[in-house]
Amino acid sequence: MSHAIFHFHDELNFFLPRRHKHGTIEHAFDWRASVKDMIESLGVPHAEVELIVVNGNAVDFSYVVLPDDQIDVYSQYDTVDMCDKIRLRPPLPAAPAFVLDQHLGRLAAYLRMMGFDTLYRNDYHDEELARISHDENRVLLTRDVGLLKRSLVIYGYYVRATHREQQLVEITRRFNLPAAAAPFKHCMKCNGLLDPVAKAAILDRLPDGTAQYYDEFHRCQSCQRIYWKGPHFQKMQQLVEQVLFDKP
Ligand SMILES: [Zn+2]
Numbered sequence: 711m712s713h714a715i716f717h718f719h720d721e722l723n724f725f726l727p728r729r730h731k732h733g734t735i736e737h738a739f740d741w742r743a744s745v746k747d748m749i750e751s752l753g754v755p756h757a758e759v760e761l762i763v764v765n766g767n768a769v770d771f772s773y774v775v776l777p778d779d780q781i782d783v784y785s786q787y788d789t790v791d792m793c794d795k796i797r798l799r800p801p802l803p804a805a806p807a808f809v810l811d812q813h814l815g816r817l818a819a820y821l822r823m824m825g826f827d828t829l830y831r832n833d834y835h836d837e838e839l840a841r842i843s844h845d846e847n848r849v850l851l852t853r854d855v856g857l858l859k860r861s862l863v864i865y866g867y868y869v870r871a872t873h874r875e876q877q878l879v880e881i882t883r884r885f886n887l888p889a890a891a892a893p894f895k896h897c898m899k900c901n902g903l904l905d906p907v908a909k910a911a912i913l914d915r916l917p918d919g920t921a922q923y924y925d926e927f928h929r930c931q932s933c934q935r936i937y938w939k940g941p942h943f944q945k946m947q948q949l950v951e952q953v954l955f956d957k958p
Contacts, residue, residue, distance in 0.1 A: 711738045711739070712739055712778070713738055714737050714739065714748070714776070714777070714778065715734065715735070715737070715779070715780050716735045716737055716752060716781045717780070717783065718733040719733065720786050721785055721870075722754050722759070722783060722784070725753040725755070725758075743775060744771060744774055745764070745769060745771060745772075745773045745781060746771035750859050753855075756858070756859065756861075756863075757863045757864070757865065758858065758866065759783055759784070759798060760784055760786055760787040760798060761783075761786075761789070761790065761795060762783055762784075762796075763781070763782040763790065764779050764780070764782075765779060768794055768796040769796060770796050771798060787801075799865065802865060802885070804889060805827075805890035805892075806826070807826065807827040807829075807848045807849070808821055808851055809842045809843050810828065810829070810850075811839055811850075812831075812832045812834060814869065815830060817874055817878060818830030819899075820874070822901055823893060823894065823896075823898050823949075824882075824953075825890075825893050825895040825896060826896070827848075829842060829846075829901060836860070839852070840863050841862060843862070843863050843866065844863060847864070848865065849865040849866065850867070851867055851869050852866065852868060853868065855868055867881075867885075869881065878949075888953075888954045891950070893947065894928065894943075897932065897937075899933055900933040901932075902930040903930070904931070905929055905931055906926070907929040908927075909924075909927055912929065916938075920940070923940075924940065
């Protein structure tokens with residue numbers, strides 16, 4: 711039986727069994743396997759791995775693990791300052807697009823509210839989620855580790871927080887979203903794009919009293935839903951600012 715030592719950095723120990731929460735595992739093996747397969751057999755989905763360093767040298771997912779290898783695994787490309795790093799996937803654009811699993815409907819609305827192109831339906835199957843994420847270069851956000859181990863998934867992240875507003879804070883930090891945020895660009899309901907619309911054109915669709923107090927309106931190009939800066943908007947704006955500027 712051969713051994714390799716794995717050191718999981720950043721927040722990857724989240725996926726390890728309790729007794730390995732410190733992040734180091736001595737892994738026994740007696741068959742040839744890629745570092746990707748071994749990392750996943752220890753519980754960490756490949757989609758969260760950004761950098762792998764074996765005995766001081768960066769490698770890609772296909773590297774075949776050798777006896778006595780010392781393997782450092784990172785979820786952030788920038789954690790280590792070294793030459794000759796190897797990117798495991800192309801970097802994301804500053805404003806990434808997302809696709810979310812069926813447990814994350816509220817988070818989807820929040821991400822749209824911040825201006826990010828976000829697909830969500832409560833009836834997407836795992837296969838569809840993986841396929842959409844792959845074909846459209848969308849970051850798959852999920853609470854299902856197994857989904858992030860599918861080889862189709864290139865960009866993916868397991869949402870740790872369970873409270874919806876904390877989820878938004880977590881994703882904002884992880885993907886450095888503040889710089890690219892463009893609040894109220896996407897419809898919270900359907901992800902369609904919002905356009906300004908004249909009050910006269912939608913007067914008959916406004917609740918009583920609304921026209922009296924507001925003059926600026928936006929309409930979703932897809933589902934025709936109307937948005938204005940009422941109390942609901944102000945509450946949303948407050949939440950976005952809290953997240954963007956990390957206000958308590
Ligand atoms: Zn819409």
